[in-house]
Amino acid sequence: MDVDLSEASWRKSSYSGGGGGNCVEVADNFAGVAPVRDSKDPSGPALLFPTAAWQAFVTAVRTGEFDAH
Secondary structure (H helix, E strand, O other), X not given: OOOOOOOOOEEEOOOOOOOOOOOEEEEOOOOOEEEEEEOOXXXXXXXXXXXXXXXXXXXXXXXXXXXXX
């Protein structure tokens, strides 16, 4: 899939924290896909996830599905 991200408006995940460590950014308003990138490498590659898969992941994070037990 070829998606032009040159005009993307990136936002940092609220789960990334403020320590400058493991940070991801996502760009909204792309039909059918959610572009995700490493905030420490903004000119690097972005991963494209189907919107439904990205929403399922975000929901799982919010509900604690990945919390250590």
